[in-house]
Amino acid sequence: MPEARRFELAMSPHVSATATTRRVMTDVSIALLPALAAAVYFFGFRVLLLTGLSVVAAVLAELLCLRFMKKPVNIVLDGSAVVTGILLAYNVPPGVPWWLPVLGSAFAIVVAKQAFGGLGNNIVNPALLGRAFLMASFPVLMTAGWWAPLANGPAGNDSWDQSGIPSADLLEADVITGATPLNLLKQTYTWDTGATEALEGGDSEGAEALRRKASGVRAMLSSEQTRLSLFLGRVGGCIGETSALMLVLGALYLFARKVLEPRLPLFYLGAVALFGWLFGGPGFFQGDPLFHLLSGGVILGGFFMVTDMVTTPVTKTGRIIFGVGAGLLTMVIRRWGGYPEGCSYSILLMNLATPLIDRYTKPLAFGEVKKND
Amino acid sequence: MSRERSFSGGTHPPGNKELSRSREIVRIPAPDTVTVSLCTHLGAPSTPVVKPGDTVTFGQVIGERNGFISLPTHSPVGGKVLSVGEAPMPHRRMGPAVVISVTDRQETPVFEPLPNWRNLQASLIIDRIRDAGVCGMGGACFPTFVKLSPPQGKKIDMLIINGVECEPYLTADHRLMLENPTDVIEGMNILAMVLGVKDPCIGIEVNKPDAITLLRNAGVRVVPLAVSYPQGAEKQLIDAVCGRKVPAGGLPLDIGVVVQNVGTCAAVAHAVRDGMPSVSRITTVSGRGVSNPGNFHCVVGTPVSVLVEAAGGYTPDAERLISGGPMMGMAMYTDEAPVTKGTSGVLVLSGSEVRDSAEGPCIRCGKCVDACPVNLCPSLIAKASEYGNWTMAKDYGALNCMACGTCSFVCPAGRYLVQYIKRAQNEIRAAARSGKGA
Secondary structure, three states: OOOOOEOOOOOOOOOOOOOOHHHHHHHHHHHHHHHHHHHHHHHOOHHHHHHHHHHHHHHHHHHHHHHHOOOOHHHHHHOHHHHHHHHHHHOOOOOOOOHHHHHHHHHHHHHHHHHHOOOOOOOOOHHHHHHHHHHHHOHHHHHHOOEEOOOOEEOOHHHHHHHOOOOOOOOOOOOOOOOOHHHHHHHHHHHHHHHHHHHHOOOHHHHHHHHHHHHHHHHHHOOHHHHHHHHHOOOOOOOOOOOHHHHHHHHHHHHHOOOOOOHHHHHHHHHHHHHHHHHOOOOOOOOOHHHHHHOOOHHHHHHHOOOOOOOOOOOHHHHHHHHHHHHHHHHHHHHHOOOOOOHHHHHHHHHHHHHHHHHHOOOOOOOOOOOOO | OOOOEOOOOOEOOOOOHHHOOOOOEEEOOOOOEEEEEOOOOOOOOOEEOOOOOOEEOOOOEEEEOOOOOOOOEEOOOEEEEEEEEEEEEOOEEEEEEEEEEEEEOOOOOOOOOOOOHHHOOHHHHHHHHHHOOOEOOOOOOOEHHHHOOOOOOOOOOEEEEEOOOOOOOOOHHHHHHHHOHHHHHHHHHHHHHHHOOOOOEEEEEOOOHHHHHHHHHOOOEEEEEOOOEOOOOHHHHHHHHHOOOOOOOOOHHHHOEEEEEHHHHHHHHHHHOOOOOOOEEEEEEEOOOEOOOEEEEEEOOOEHHHHHHHOOOEOOOEEEEEEOOOOOOEEEOEOOOEOOOOOOEEEEEEOOOOOOOOOOOOOOOOHHHHHOOOOOOHHHHHHHHHOOOHHHHHHOOHHHOOOOOHHHHHOOOOOOHHHHHHHHHHHHHHHHHOOOOO
């Protein structure tokens, strides 16, 4: 009989699927690259510097935290800090000083992620909390740094011609105070309110003028040319959010790699379109769903931040609720909130609701019958 | 081509069945010494009734039934008892066993062959299946006669034969269906007669088209199933074949179904028609840690080392020895452990085949939730278990887990989800037993 041989014991299962956390994070980073290419094309090489600095800051901050907390430093190799660094940079305007994304990234990693126990334990999306921190601390820098696409410089009143958004005759020089399509949309809401107030005050002429301005800008925002610009990314905005085309390309890659599950992005985008149509226009059922989908951070958020695994529900029903809830909040903020864009805050708010959603959407086990209690 | 039936959830581990599926079953003669486990079936171990020095004959009872859910143990050889005591076992470190020095390899009927079983009473056949020590050959080793004796008032109207063999690498059932369909069909008919079921069927995954064709041509009702793990699990198989769902915490017979493995069918045929005790089985020896994978027929008690030698011996990078399949099988620390009635396979995996043992934090990706065939949230149960919150683990349905390993397989963080959940199950059950409630 052959001589006995000893083996090391191990727990089942003894084989595993090829996906690893590192693989997932690498795939997400790869999927974000096309948008970076678009940003370089539209805003110049400066965005590369900002994104690079942001990533380096995120990784260094993670290393320092791990070192300080006496955890194995090779945890940084899981790649999640890189993703946070890229996303943070994508959420700032191209004209911000170089230290702003660095600070944001460091805050994202140290406060939003590592202070809660590191990967898997953070409650809110680190990159979005980093952005919220920057918005609260440096509001002027964060809203004055818009660059017009292909202009390689700050957005001005005359830059819209180059931007691909047609200047309407109705637009007077002082009309454009904001440099992103969403800022313009926010203006129209203000004009609508102003028109109503003017009418109540008996100034029907002033009301009519405001109405015309508002509907003129709306017509411009919903024009084919604007849609094309939004789709390609030829508009003012944060570094990584403008090019729907490139972001969708990245998302398709993630779907193909089975990294993205479809419920979160589809229900989020669906909700934005639905509620955008419902109340994103001058009156009910008058909104332009396509404009709401393509503008601001919806595409970036929908495919890369609503889908953040750590901070969204694990249950199937929970993912639907999260997507719809974030979509609704995005539109509520856009329409009635203090900011022109509500994407990032809507996701942060829903992040906070995630544990609750998971708890109340516990699926019925196989063969289990719903109890009437 | 119509879409094959299946169940919801599940995953698709690489089959690796090509390593051994075309290898004909090779009969291995009993080695010089066999170590016969007294606890190969699920339930109480049988009580040894021989002592060292005793002479035993083929098929002699060496362990008697001990309680209702228990089976007798027969000697698979003629020879002399060397020792009665603890020996290394595939599914546990040590277990009760009888070691026999082999002198006679002759196999002759020990019961009266009953080729005319159709004319006999069902109870007589059930007794035979029990006395021959037949248990579930798919790996669970549940005493077969128990499944054939439904409690009063339960009507069985469906018999599903399990030819799924969803564990990667394993091809023993596949080869059995191809090489010995007569015994499988005979056993299926005996079981159908005993249960009073008119139209039994066999569920086979479409990765075994030759077996599907062969059995169909033999007049058997075959239900082809889409390939998905764990389709061979009883409740998932029933769902896939007929859409009935076994209630949580219930048994197949609660919805009038009995499931039996193809290997069990063959064992039933041998016991009833041929009067043979259940003392041997077909097992797959595979993995890239053996030189020449194959399928072997051997008596229980044959040391795993003998099987490995029959499969060409270890390759230089043999790293892990497993009893069963790679998803639910148990790692063995020694190849001295013997084949038991439930050893559906012996795998020797090379370093490149085994998973990375490092465990990362849960990234809440939800892959386990999507894949769980029982519709649980493994990641949440595991987290509750990790923090000792047994109440929450129970609330999330920990007790419904059948430990199929699908969640751990798909987990990108490599978490030992099954073990966390098993731990919770043990704690919840212990608390329930001690009356405190969980």
